[in-house]
Amino acid sequence: MDDLAARLRRARTDAGMSLAALAARTHFSKPLLGLLETGKRTISPEHVVAYSRALCVPVTALYGSPDDPLRVAHEWLLSETPAARHAAAGRRVGPSLATELEERVVELRHLDDVIGGGDLIPLVRRELADAERVVNEASYDDGTGRRLLTAVGELAQLAGWVASDAGQYAEAQHVYLSGVSAARDAGNGPLAGQLLSSLSYQMANVGDPADAALLARSAVAGARDATPVVRALLLERVAWASARSCDTDGTRRTLDAVDDAYAARSTGTEEPEWVYWLDPNEIDVMAGRCLIELGEPARAEPLITHAVDAYAPEHSREVALYRTWIAEAYARSGELDAARSALRAARKAGDGVNSARLATRVEQVARLVGADA
Incomplete structure (x- = not known):
């Protein structure tokens, strides 16, 4: 983000234009443009387009590296979705569209690793809307239909996750x-269980944890044919809702059942792509978070710290979020200096990430440790 700002x-x-002159050519204010250029405000694709048009500079030149996540997001916004392209070609669609949609879901899901929900949500909304339109209006055989419906379900899960990260909770639930x-x-x-x-x-975080626990257990019960890693993921959500409900024994x-389910995985069992991110580090982070909720922060801190140290730096939102839990663990153990240091590290890791979930979490922990929000 700092490189993009520069x-x-x-x-x-280089164009010899002042901030005031640029403001006059765009619908953005001079103070906002100044914050964008100093990296103090998150830069969205909309901002880059405005600079491109006002300065007559190609968008690709402004983004720099073709691997820049925001550049990838912008290019997605400008390109036509596979569903829209196939629908325009005729009402009958075949397996090729299902394959394209499956590939697009994977790409979008991995973009979520490096882009905050505030920047990713317009891409996923559009992709989901176009895919739903094809499913509702086009014709296809049974096999293609099942694949298309599965792609829509996976897009809906991603859209809900991204909307929740952006603070759009009602949209996420819908x-x-x-x-x-x-x-x-x-x-x-299993996919229905993942969605529930x-x-x-989300309900455990911003709603009634008791209702969340009931829903999470229902998801496990309904996904009877879940593979081991999927079952471990679904059980993690039960553990978190139970911890938020102060159900210590549950x-x-x-958490023991999560470990058992994950240990049962095998190379002979094909797992859905959407559990690619669940590994022992993620399991330790969730266990640590649950321990904090249960009043055992000293046991939680080493688990989360060890896991965070293994993360790639480009996964900045997760690194920042998990560092806030380290800060909370220190704070609840009475180590306020360590807590404030961990919170500073969280802020640094998440600088420029457009995530309401992260911003809210930082504010909550800042109040806990007595630091400025």
Whole structure:
């Protein structure tokens, strides 16, 4: 993000244009443009387009590296979705569209690793809307239909997750539940369970944890044919909701069940791509978070710290989020200096990430440790 800010500033100065003059050519204020160029405000694709048009500089030149996540997001916004392209070609669609959609879901899901929900949500919304339109209006055979419905269900899960990260909780709930319908129509029980458990995770964080626990357990019960890693993921959501509900025994039993489920994985069992991120480090982070909720912060801190140290730096949102839990663990253990240091590290890691979830979490921990929000 700092590199992008510097490129915007350099492009403006190379064009001999002042901030005031640039503001006059765009609908953005001079103070906002100054914050963008100094890296103090998150830069969105919309900002880059405005600079490109006002300065007559190609968007690609402003983004720099073709691997820049925001550049990838911008290019997605400008390109036509596979569903829209196939729908324009005729009402009958075949396996090739299903394959394209499956590939697009994977790409979008991995973009979520490096882009905050505030920047990713318009891409996923559009992709989901176009895919739903094809499913509702086009014709296809049964096999293609099941694949299309599964892709819609996976897009709905991602859209709900991204909307929740952006603080759009009502939208997240709506798309999660619409995705459950698609997954059930596709006969994909584990995906329906993933959607329901994702909603339970949101409810545990911003709603009634007791209701979240009930929903999470229902997701596990409904996904009877879940593979080991999927089952471990669904059980993690049960553990978190149980911890938020102050159910100590239930949380401990479920965390043990998570370990058992994950240990049962095998090379002979094909797992869905959407559990690619669940590994022992993630399991330790969730266990640590649950321990903090249960009043055992001293046991939690080493688990989370060890896991965070293994993360790639480009996964900045997760690194920042997990460092806030380290800060909370220190704070609840009475080590306020260490807590404030960990919170500073979290802020640094998450600088420029457009995530309401992260911003809210930082504010909550800042109040806990007595630091400025």
